[in-house]
Amino acid sequence: MAALPAQGPQPPSILISRHLAELEGLATGDDVQLATDERGGNARMFRVAGIYEPTPDPMRLGVAPRAVRMHLTDLLALTRDPATPAGTEHVEGINVALLDPDGARAFANDVNARIPGVFARRTTGAAGSASTFVVLERFHLAIAAVTIVAATVFLLALTIMLVDERRATVGVLRLIGLPARRILVQVLIEGLLIAGAGALFGLLLALASEGLINAFFQWRYDTALIFVRVTPTVAATCLAIAVPLGAVATVAASWALLRRSGLRLARR
Amino acid sequence: MSPPLDAARPSMNSGRPEPVVGRGALSASRRALALAWRSLVRQPARAALGILGVAAVGALLFDMLLLSHGLVTSMRDLLDRMGSDIRVTSTEQVQDRGPDIADAAAAAASIATLPSVRSVLTIRTEDADLLRGGGPPTRASFLGIGGGPGRPWTVVRGADVAGEHELVINEYAAQVLGAEPGASVTVRAYCSQGAGAPPPLVFRVAGIAEFPFDVPDRSAAGATATSVAEVCGAPDASAADFLMVTSNGDPAGAAADIARLHPELRAFTNEQAIGQLQQRGFTYFQQISSVLTIITVSFALLLITVLLTVSVNQRLGEVAALRALGFSQGRVVLDVLCESALIVGIGGALSLPLGALLAVWLDRILKGMPGIPASLHFFVFEPQALWIHAALLAATAFMAAIYPMRIVARLPIAATLRDEVIG
Numbered sequence: 001m002a003a004l005p006a007q008g009p010q011p012p013s014i015l016i017s018r019h020l021a022e023l024e025g026l027a028t029g030d031d032v033q034l035a036t037d038e039r040g041g042n043a044r045m046f047r048v049a050g051i052y053e054p055t056p057d058p059m060r061l062g063v064a065p066r067a068v069r070m071h072l073t074d075l076l077a078l079t080r081d082p083a084t085p086a087g088t089e090h091v092e093g094i095n096v097a098l099l100d101p102d103g104a105r106a107f108a109n110d111v112n113a114r115i116p117g118v119f120a121r122r123t124t125g126a127a128g129s130a131s132t133f134v135v136l137e138r139f140h141l142a143i144a145a146v147t148i149v150a151a152t153v154f155l156l157a158l159t160i161m162l163v164d165e166r167r168a169t170v171g172v173l174r175l176i177g178l179p180a181r182r183i184l185v186q187v188l189i190e191g192l193l194i195a196g197a198g199a200l201f202g203l204l205l206a207l208a209s210e211g212l213i214n215a216f217f218q219w220r221y222d223t224a225l226i227f228v229r230v231t232p233t234v235a236a237t238c239l240a241i242a243v244p245l246g247a248v249a250t251v252a253a254s255w256a257l258l259r260r261s262g263l264r265l266a267r268r
Numbered sequence: 269m270s271p272p273l274d275a276a277r278p279s280m281n282s283g284r285p286e287p288v289v290g291r292g293a294l295s296a297s298r299r300a301l302a303l304a305w306r307s308l309v310r311q312p313a314r315a316a317l318g319i320l321g322v323a324a325v326g327a328l329l330f331d332m333l334l335l336s337h338g339l340v341t342s343m344r345d346l347l348d349r350m351g352s353d354i355r356v357t358s359t360e361q362v363q364d365r366g367p368d369i370a371d372a373a374a375a376a377a378s379i380a381t382l383p384s385v386r387s388v389l390t391i392r393t394e395d396a397d398l399l400r401g402g403g404p405p406t407r408a409s410f411l412g413i414g415g416g417p418g419r420p421w422t423v424v425r426g427a428d429v430a431g432e433h434e435l436v437i438n439e440y441a442a443q444v445l446g447a448e449p450g451a452s453v454t455v456r457a458y459c460s461q462g463a464g465a466p467p468p469l470v471f472r473v474a475g476i477a478e479f480p481f482d483v484p485d486r487s488a489a490g491a492t493a494t495s496v497a498e499v500c501g502a503p504d505a506s507a508a509d510f511l512m513v514t515s516n517g518d519p520a521g522a523a524a525d526i527a528r529l530h531p532e533l534r535a536f537t538n539e540q541a542i543g544q545l546q547q548r549g550f551t552y553f554q555q556i557s558s559v560l561t562i563i564t565v566s567f568a569l570l571l572i573t574v575l576l577t578v579s580v581n582q583r584l585g586e587v588a589a590l591r592a593l594g595f596s597q598g599r600v601v602l603d604v605l606c607e608s609a610l611i612v613g614i615g616g617a618l619s620l621p622l623g624a625l626l627a628v629w630l631d632r633i634l635k636g637m638p639g640i641p642a643s644l645h646f647f648v649f650e651p652q653a654l655w656i657h658a659a660l661l662a663a664t665a666f667m668a669a670i671y672p673m674r675i676v677a678r679l680p681i682a683a684t685l686r687d688e689v690i691g
Contacts, residue, residue, distance in 0.1 A: 119395075119407075119458060135637045142633055143328070143560065146626065147567075150324035154571040157317035161578045164314075217555070 012074045013049035019064035019222065021051045034068065036079055044078050046070065056225035064222060095123075152245055159191075159253035170257060180258045187254045188247055195246020199239050206230050206238075297606070300599065304606035307583075315611070318575050322615025322661075323622055325568040329561060330623030330657050331630060331647060336557040338648035340546050346643060347538045350420050350480050352389070352512035353519040356526060356535045368392075372508030373493075375530055376415045382529065384515055384522035387416035390508035392496055396457040398437070398487060399468070400445040408441055408487035410457060411479070412496025412508075420512065421490050425449060426475030432495050433469065436477040441487035447473050455489070459500035466501030481641040553646065565660055568612075572668035576608055580672040584679060585688035591681045601673045605666070612665035616658070624649075 014034075016026060026032065028048055035043040046068075054065040070078075076089045098107055104122040111120035163170075173183055210228045217227045308315040347355075356379070358369050369375060369390075376388040392412040397405035413419060419428060421436060426449025429436055435455070437447065447453055456468040471491065479488045491499075493508070511533075515522035519537040526535040536544070546554075580587070587600050627647035634646045 116456070132637050135634060138633050138636070139630060142630055146324060146328050150321055150328065150567070153317050153321040153324055154575070157314055157321060157575055158571075158578065160314055160317065161575070161582065165578075165582060221551075 011045040011047045012071065014046045014074075015050050015052045015069040016048055017054045017065050017067040018051050019054070020066040020068070021048075023064065023066060026051075034078060042078070044074075046074070053224055056223045096120075148241060148245070152249065155246065155249045156253060159249050163187075163250075163253045163257055167257060170254075174261070184251065184254060184258060188251050191247040191250025192243060194250070195243045196239075198246060199242035202242065203230070203235050203238060296599070297602065300602040300606045301610065303603050304610050307579075307603070307607055308610055311579075314575075314579070318572070318611045319615040319618065321571060322568060322612055323618035325564055325571075326616045326619025326657070326661060327623035327626050329564045329568070329660060330619055330653065331627045332557045332561045332564060333653040333656055334623075334627055334647040334649060335553055335630075336561070337554075337650060337653075338646045339553055339644070340542055341648040341650060342643075342645040343545060344538065344542050345648075346480055346641065347541065349643075350512065351418055352420075352514045353538050354513035354515060354523050354526065354535055355538075355541055356511035356513060356530075356533050357509075358533060360534055368507045368509060369511065369533065371506050372511060373414055373506040375533065376508075376511055378529060379511065379513060379526055380416070382522065382525045384518060384525050386514045386516050387418055388514075389416050389418055389420065389512040390414035390493055391420070391510055391512055392493055392508045394457050394459045394496060394500060396455050396489065396499065398441055398445060398489060399454040399456065400447050400451065403445065405456070406441055406444045406487040408437070408489045409479075409483075410455065410496060410499070411488070411490040412493040413490060414493030414508065415511075416514075418514070419490070421477040421479045423475040423477045426473070428477075429474050429491055432492060432498070433471050434474040435471045435489045435491040435495070436475045437473055437490075438479055438482050438488040439476060440482075440485060441489060442473075442476050444487060449473055449475050453489075455499050457496070457499040457501075459502070466499060469499045471495070480643065482643070483639055484635070484642045561660075565664055568661075568664050569668050572608060572611065572664065573671055575611070576604065576669060576672040577675070579607070580604060580675050584675075584684050587676050587679055588681045588684035588688070591679065592685060597677055600676045600679075604673045604676055605669045608665045608669035608672075609662075612661050612668070616661040620654075620657075 011031060014032075016032075021027065026048055028050055030048045032046055032048060033040070033043040034046055035041055052069070054067055057065075072091070076086075080086065080089055096107070098104060108120040108122055111118060170183060174180070206228075207230050210230050213228045214226055218224065356369070356375070372390040372392075376390050379385055380388045390413065392414075394410045394412070396408050396410035398408050399405045411420070413429075423436060424439070426436075435453070437445070437453070442448065445451075445453060451473045453471050453473055454468045455471050457466055459466070477490065479490065482488055497507075513522065513526065513535070519539075523535040523537050523540070526533065590600060591597070631645055631647045634640070635642075635644075
């Protein structure tokens with residue numbers, strides 16, 4: 001690619017990616033020569049009509065997309081072998097918009113039956129359930145599950161220690177006549193409050209760090225990709241897991257203690 | 269016989285200190301470990317939960333260390349297993365499917381004459397439908413190999429491709445088609461170059477083979493470059509996607525020779541190809557591994573600190589009593605450190621088998637991504653990962669113990685005992 005001052009008849013227009021514009025110092029209105037080989041063979045003049053931000057691709061992190069978009073006719077004219085008659089060139093794919101999108105499956109089957117050498121398929125679900133992002137989501141969920149297990153174990157250990165610390169208090173409460181169920185309800189409410197406060201704090205921490213994480217990785221990879229997004233669904237899921245888990249851990253840790261008699265608990 | 273309370277004190281016989289400082293320190297550490305162990309087993313539920321928590325976190329940490337270089341190691345292994353050590357392409361990017369090498373056969377022949385080169389293969393990959401009888405077709409990657417005698421696949425049943433209109437297929441294709449060596453298969457190709465709709469050709473299955481980049485549930489077939497060109501409707505068999513070159517032991521020198529001979533082509537050694545892949549495609553997993561390693565270690569640090577601190581706070585009276593009985597400040601501090609080391613040490617040891625099992629599960633999940641070869645792994649064990657894991661857990665054990673150690677070091681003995689008695 002070579003940039004040239006704009007002059008003469010107007011060449012065909014192209015769009016270039018922001019990364020390419022920055023790398024080559026190009027701006028809208030510049031004329032550039034594009035060639036199909038590095039020696040500049042069969043070069044043709046184009047005018048930069050605009051600079052676009054490429055759709056971020058998580059699988060190509062760290063790669064500055066040096067991309068050009070042009071009309072298909074211009075691309076074919078640029079890349080056509082001299083021996084290939086115009087109109088017989090090869091393209092990799094044809095996107096078809098149907099008047100009735102529900103007929104996509106039947107249309108694809110029809111094309112496959114009528115035109116040998118062409119493979120038609122619906123765009124919806126073309127990647128199948130095993131697409132990259134579905135798999136990555138599963139992976140993240142698996143990591144989250146392991147983290148939850150580890151956190152639950154630690155939480156149980158902590159609550160056991162905290163409940164143990166209050167053994168005498170619980171013993172006195174039992175001795176003055178409070179039934180075990182009443183104390184258990186109190187412990188449950190306390191657990192819910194602590195778990196709720198903890199979960200809210202965690203969410204606030206996630207919201208606060210969301211911008212920082214995105215800013216860092218967007219800078220690191222020079223991409224517009226959003227890496228972390230705390231959606232209402234994610235927040236609700238976190239609360240739905242954390243609060244009951246915290247409360248159950250508190251009750252489970254207290255259960256063994258409450259089964260003992262008040263005298264044993266209050267004994268020093 | 270019990271060891272002396274102070275192993276470094278002067279000998280009663282000579283009046284000079286005995287050279288037993290190292291042994292004494294070891295003995296003191298052993299006694300501290302024994303006391304820490306007794307502290308742990310006195311509260312079995314608490315200790316077990318702490319250890320299990322460390323095991324779970326340690327397993328995740330271990331897996332993140334395996335993930336950090338797993339893909340690179342696995343890809344290097346795959347490339348090495350292909351038998352070549354240089355890949356020649358038409359573009360700067362080894363990962364992308366760039367333009368074909370137009371006159372690959374001639375390029376391969378000239379490269380093969382270099383003294384630093386042992387053999388050259390031309391590789392062309394096209395998509396094709398394989399059909400047998402009236403059954404449904406299976407879409408396959410169809411490899412056309414030209415040049416030297418080697419093949420990038422390993423025949424597991426039957427024979428290798430010996431001539432035209434013969435092919436080898438992978439196990440999946442054999443199952444889908446119900447084809448064994450000797451069977452006939454119709455091939456309908458979809459080629460980037462050649463006729464728009466080439467007529468299908470009948471091939472004989474010479475054997476069943478394993479392809480290095482076999483993708484699960486995806487058919488693959490291999491034949492000669494001439495056969496592939498023919499099934500593409502283009503009699504010219506000289507085009508190839510890339511060349512696989514085997515050097516005479518100096519890949520870098522051979523790559524330089526190739527670059528001098530063919531400046532229009534790009535020659536990458538396996539290490540250079542891995543380097544490029546590392547910079548591009550594998551970054552995501554390295555980043556997620558780094559982030560999760562930091563989070564996991566921080567999580568473990570925080571929670572062990574809390575566990576130890578609460579535990580120490582509950583035992584302040586006991587610690588003060590030990591101090592009053594003559595235990596030195598250093599000794600009670602060492603007890604806390606040993607307790608931390610025991611929790612993290614036992615949990616860390618448990619985390620290794622747990623992490624290995626978890627890695628198998630996570631690897632299976634990630635290999636569900638489309639286009640991932642069956643023999644490529646995301647989690648690959650390297651001894652280095654084990655050392656880093658141990659070092660990180662040791663650092664965590666020490667750092668987690670700092671605050672509780674400070675509490676017991678500064679504990680006012682008399683005031684604490686009085687509070688315990690009054691309380």
